Amino acid sequence: MAETILMKGNEAVAEAAIRGGCRFFFGYPITPQSEVPEYVSRRLPEVGGVFLQAESEVAAINMVYGAGGAGARVMTSSSSPGISLKQEGISYIAGAEIPCVIVNMVRGGPGLGTIQPAQSDYFQATKGGGHGDYRILVFAPASVQEMVDLTIESFDLADKYRNPVMIMGDGILGQMMEPVRFPDGPDRPNPEKPWATTGKRGRKKVNLISSLNIEPEKMEEHNWKLHRKYREMEKNEVRFETDDVDGADVIIVAYGTTARVARSAIRKAAERGYRVGLLRPITLWPFPYAPLRELAPRVKAFLVVEMSTGQMVDDVKIGVEGKAPVCFHGRPGGMIPDPEGIVQEIDRIMTGRGARA
Amino acid sequence: MSEKRVFVFVGAYGSGKTEVAINYALHLNKEGKQVVMVDLDLVTPYFRSREAACSLREKGIEVLAPPRELSRADLPILPPGITSVLKNKGKYVILDVGGDPTGARVLGTLQGLLPVRDLEVFYVVNARRPFTREVDQARDVLERIEASSRVKATALVNNTHLGDLTNPEVVLEGGDMVRELAMRLGLPVKITAVKKDLASLIPNGHGVGMILPLTRHMCTPWDEVPPDPGADLAPVPLRVKAPSLEPTRD
Structure with a gap:
């Protein structure tokens, strides 16, 4: 090692x-x-790769489209306002089924916001972001090591599904x-990509990549094809981690930085006699609904903790299916929940004063 | 070592300059000296010495940092009052400079104000950071820092660590590299910085310099620092700001 x-x-x-085979940024x-x-x-030129600082985020994401379409392993990264600028390109990339990896180190918004950490891009990442019927695989690492492991794997998954994969961190994790x-x-x-636009190479027909389908019948067919791919991703790629959920009265649902804070809170809550577990989604899309459905009848309540006013709450409610109350504790705008604030919320829940989300 | 009066901390990005500078300021403060800490970091967005300003001021250390309302602006702001503290012979001044050649460039603007005879320029090295793992790499980084700052290093600091995984072997192995770098540069190693709980395990010796026990001040919101009755000050939970000298979104 x-x-x-x-x-x-x-x-x-x-x-x-770079370890994942990325050669273009x-x-x-x-x-x-x-x-x-x-x-x-610094590093890409050492391995024969290309780094290019584009004139804008819009230019950068369209360069990603081009490089990915030519079969390269390619990445771009930004933070919230920059990711908003990239959304049109991401929609085109998803429509054209081009593999790529996109990193978002989220900061407080809306607008130019603040450079402090946040998790308020959850909706944007998991519910669309750009236009059209598409999904992207979203990883939410909670440590620097997990960021390494998931990023390396992202390139394989992007190629496997010919789909963008997002690594969603925040300012602190970055x-x-x-x-x-x-x-x-x-x-x-980088595997062989017979679909890539690299010239005819002895084939009779030239490869063409486009997200344009003028005939609605063809566009519909393409949408159903994408849909089947997303169902396949939902079946294979859901990832989550649980800590101490057996016998827990309250289960905290949190990802990334807030899951780290939640772990501290859980230790403090245990000192006060509360049995609290953690369910940490590692993929935000596809979302781990099944474990929530399974745990719901066994707990007094779920507590969603986010650095936002509550965006993952909706997905937790879908998973819980009304079988347990879903409460929320959040700090938006670049503030970070502290363990004590979470423990106080647990205390309110356990004494029947928890705020329903 | 304290015959010098102005101490500059430079190094690669993330080499631990801020933690070392804060702990060195506390060390001078304990010796009864009048210490001024200057946050000259114009490039790092989070984890800067201004985050510890309140606790340092409680100890009687003067802190020069951008005004509070601008401390988290994404702007390269030089704190006011630097010229007067550099000229005041009664004060011991610590300059915590941003990382890499880009962060060190600001020192060039203070040329002529830095008292050559009273000046110590510490090059802080963590041999477990990506671009300073080998002697040649670390020398290259220093050469580029010196070129952009127009200030020459006068001493080295071994700050090799791995966060929570640090053990004495990590510090000592880093020490070997830093000592070899020192020999090649013709400079002394004047400080070995090490987590407080490991400090007693590091043997004194040639090329180690003063062993500076570190109390951590730059913490994540979930860090659970065990209560330490001897701690110089409470860890400061992360709060932030930032810029780059390249064109960037604010």
């Missing part, structure tokens, strides 16, 4: 992309993720430093 080193989340995503700087382009600008290890061995290989 390789030596352990100390990395910021942003640096780790960048190195992991197009982006535009924005706090708090600028270490990603900075890092790949800026904080933790020890990490990278797998030994060569970078992941």
